[in-house]
Amino acid sequence: MKLLQQTILEKGTVLPNGVLKVNTFLNHQIDTGLMIEIGKEFAERFTDSNINKVITIESSGIAPSFFAAHTLDVPLIFARKKKSLTLKDNVYTSQVFSFTKQETSEITVAKEFLAENDRVLIIDDFLANGQAAQGLIDVVKQAGASVAGIGIVIEKTFQPGRQILEDKGYRVESLARVQSLQDGQITFLQEQISVTN
Amino acid sequence: MKLLQQTILEKGTVLPNGVLKVNTFLNHQIDTGLMIEIGKEFAERFTDSNINKVITIESSGIAPSFFAAHTLDVPLIFARKKKSLTLKDNVYTSQVFSFTKQETSEITVAKEFLAENDRVLIIDDFLANGQAAQGLIDVVKQAGASVAGIGIVIEKTFQPGRQILEDKGYRVESLARVQSLQDGQITFLQEQISVTN
Numbered sequence: 001m002k003l004l005q006q007t008i009l010e011k012g013t014v015l016p017n018g019v020l021k022v023n024t025f026l027n028h029q030i031d032t033g034l035m036i037e038i039g040k041e042f043a044e045r046f047t048d049s050n051i052n053k054v055i056t057i058e059s060s061g062i063a064p065s066f067f068a069a070h071t072l073d074v075p076l077i078f079a080r081k082k083k084s085l086t087l088k089d090n091v092y093t094s095q096v097f098s099f100t101k102q103e104t105s106e107i108t109v110a111k112e113f114l115a116e117n118d119r120v121l122i123i124d125d126f127l128a129n130g131q132a133a134q135g136l137i138d139v140v141k142q143a144g145a146s147v148a149g150i151g152i153v154i155e156k157t158f159q160p161g162r163q164i165l166e167d168k169g170y171r172v173e174s175l176a177r178v179q180s181l182q183d184g185q186i187t188f189l190q191e192q193i194s195v196t197n
Numbered sequence: 198m199k200l201l202q203q204t205i206l207e208k209g210t211v212l213p214n215g216v217l218k219v220n221t222f223l224n225h226q227i228d229t230g231l232m233i234e235i236g237k238e239f240a241e242r243f244t245d246s247n248i249n250k251v252i253t254i255e256s257s258g259i260a261p262s263f264f265a266a267h268t269l270d271v272p273l274i275f276a277r278k279k280k281s282l283t284l285k286d287n288v289y290t291s292q293v294f295s296f297t298k299q300e301t302s303e304i305t306v307a308k309e310f311l312a313e314n315d316r317v318l319i320i321d322d323f324l325a326n327g328q329a330a331q332g333l334i335d336v337v338k339q340a341g342a343s344v345a346g347i348g349i350v351i352e353k354t355f356q357p358g359r360q361i362l363e364d365k366g367y368r369v370e371s372l373a374r375v376q377s378l379q380d381g382q383i384t385f386l387q388e389q390i391s392v393t394n
Contacts, residue, residue: 029274029310032267059255059275062227066263070229077226078256113226
């Protein structure tokens with residue numbers, strides 16, 4: 001997605017520890033116009049997948065998934081990272097390890113929001129090692145529902161997340177695929193385009 | 198806001214501890230269509246307030262503030278509840294006590310996202326004791342910026358939040374004003390409407 005790649009190049013920064021910082025438009029300050037385009041792009045890519053629910057993880061997943069759910073005309077659910085007082089026993093939970101934060105958090109989804117016949121689109125802001133996506137897959141499967149696909153805003157192709165998910169048979173759609181952050185330079189994967197002619 | 202009141206009556210539930218549970222449309226599963234109407238309503242109410250930024254708190258504030266920022270054509274910032282690895286020293290922080298969760302959390306906003314001349318609209322999902330709003334006011338003031346107003350999705354008028362904020366001179370706009378949750382019944386404040394004629 002060109003607009004996203006341009007924004008990452010213009011506004012993203014690479015921290016010394018290799019973290020791609022996108023907090024001016026994605027996960028602290030939000031560019032709502034860009035998020036709407038991102039949401040529409042996800043909806044278009046999965047338009048034929050009979051999706052009836054979109055699921056993400058708080059907080060950074062909410063903005064990019066908002067318009068995907070809206071365009072597909074289905075509810076958006078965000079998994080919570082901690083049990084709340086108003087979420088008691090009737091929840092599915094899974095463990096998600098964050099390499100960035102070096103901590104494990106428990107994600108929680110109320111059972112009432114997932115049903116056996118659901119076809120769920122998982123959306124998240126980053127795909128690196130695939131931990132968050134696998135936590136969401138786990139939750140969807142506990143409900144007996146199926147994962148119709150996984151939409152990612154920014155994929156780090158030099159980390160194993162996509163391979164792990166594809167090996168399990170899931171379709172992964174990433175809107176920006178970062179091949180390298182070496183020496184503070186952001187390089188995108190040059191995707192093969194097959195031209196018929 | 199009629200659509201919001203209707204949705205609260207239809208889908209909200211009152212827990213035995215007096216908590217109004219709205220997780221089927223606002224803070225766990227999200228009704229994006231309703232959130233868009235909520236955002237537009239905030240934008241309309243503050244359209245003449247020269248707002249150049251909207252600020253909220255993760256996670257439940259993001260969906261209802263998304264379209265407010267988008268309609269006003271200004272950036273949306275969400276305060277984080279914990280310091281992250283990519284947010285180091287250049288942050289404003291404040292303490293927010295949650296009566297529902299009975300815990301204090303630190304909210305954090307990167308300094309780069311607030312400037313002295315900013316006129317900021319604060320949006321949050323609930324107003325009860327005013328703790329979250331005051332934390333956000335504190336952060337805005339640390340930046341030397343001004344608070345142009347406070348937009349609330351659901352206000353509990355039987356708790357002191359509004360009075361505290363109005364006593365400090367802030368304009369508060371709530372889209373649904375709940376007067377009572379006694380006996381599990383949701384009652385809205387009957388607002389005085391002055392009719393000329």
